Amino acid sequence: MKDYLVRAIAADDQIRAFAVSDRGVVETARASHDTWPVATAALGRALSASLMMGSMMEGERDEVTLQLIGDGPLGGVTVTADSAGHTKGFVNNPHVDLPEKENGHLDVGAGIGKGYLRVIRDMGLKEPYSGTIGLVSGEVAEDLTYYYAESEQVPSSVGLGVLVDTDLTVRQAGGFIVQLMPGTDDATIDRLSDNISRIESVTDMLEKGYSPEMMLQEILDGFDMELTEKRDVSFFCGCSHQRFAEKIRTLSRQDREDIAVGDGPVEVVCRFCGKKYTFSPEEILGR
Ligand SMILES: [Zn+2]
Structure with a gap:
């Protein structure tokens, strides 16, 4: 599948939603930095999130940077995305090996450890906007959900997933962000929470061949979803x-x-x- 993201609105603009499939982006990052699986997953989740957060920005030159800095062996993850579908990033220590969690998942939380998440939005103003929260789990999606609630007062649900193949290349990568606008009615909130509690993990959906649109259709089941944008995404640095x-x-x-x-x-x-x-x-x- 080609790497791309989609944006949608639903329930009379009360819900805005983003989904991305970016295996190629995360594989390029893995190959560029020779990341091992835990680092690949941590970096990949942050890259996927940054692409969706970049697409929330309006200006052509706007950029969003996510930093997850912790006391775990990865040291930290830094990614920067623009509003045009480009992202780039790195892990401080790409060669980290940790035992899998009981459920067989890569232990990104232990890799990142205890620390903080900082989101910096540079909109070309003198002072970039920046918000910082303590990490909840270091699993990235959970930390971003908490960040949106605490720092931006936007109730959100964030799902991110990276599946590393047996040859250590990236097999699947993607994610979604769903947000409630102020004044959303209770019935909409209940229905959406119910949908989110029933969906499969991002990597399971991608393994079944789901596109970003299909992920949003599952999450927004029962709502009148309107796709408002579809754009290609890529790993791009721009250094010279x-x-x-x-x-x-x-x-x-x-x-x-x-x-x-x-x-x-x-x-x-x-x-x-x-x-x-x-x-x-x-x-x-x-x-
Ligand atoms: Zn570069």
């Missing part, structure tokens, strides 16, 4: 030799001398996509 050169030029003389120590070229690795760039000492020192 030029961009790193510009960043290096903003560093202090002392910092540049520290980087250019020795006579040989210096390799700079992009944290977000793993691409490597080489700079000569002359380029770094600006001679």
Whole structure:
């Protein structure tokens, strides 16, 4: 299945919903960073969420960043998505191996540990908007549900799933976010909660061949759902030799001398996509 996301509204605009299928995005991230399964799942869930959260933003250059920072062996996950269907991200420690949970799932919660979730929305204003909450479980979807309730006062249900295949590549990835707008009537809330309590997990739905539209049809069963958008999504960094050169030029003389120590070229690795760039000492020192 091609990677894409959909947006929908239902129940006279009282519900807004997002769903994404992004196996290719998460597999690109896995291959770029050589993540092991727990890291693949943690990063993949965050990437899927970021794509849907990016699509909630209006401006062409708006960006949303999610950081899950914890005391677990993964160290932390950082992802940044724009409003046009691009996302990128990394895990601090990609080579983490943890025993599976009793239900056979990858133990993302233990990988991330105790810590916080920060959401930064950059809308090109002087000060980006930022909200931070303590992690509930480190399982990502639960933390985001809590974040929306606590930090943005938007009752939401978030489902995210990454299934890693036996060859350690990504077999399935995707998710959904369903949100209630202010003033939603009780009957709508009850029906939606009932639907959500009955649906299968995201990875089970994807394994059955569900598209993002089909996931939303299950979640919004009994509602008049209207699809309002469908867009392709991809893992895209946008870094370049030029961009790193510009960043290096903003560093202090002392910092540049520290980087250019020795006579040989210096390799700079992009944290977000793993691409490597080489700079000569002359380029770094600006001679
Ligand atoms: Zn990059």
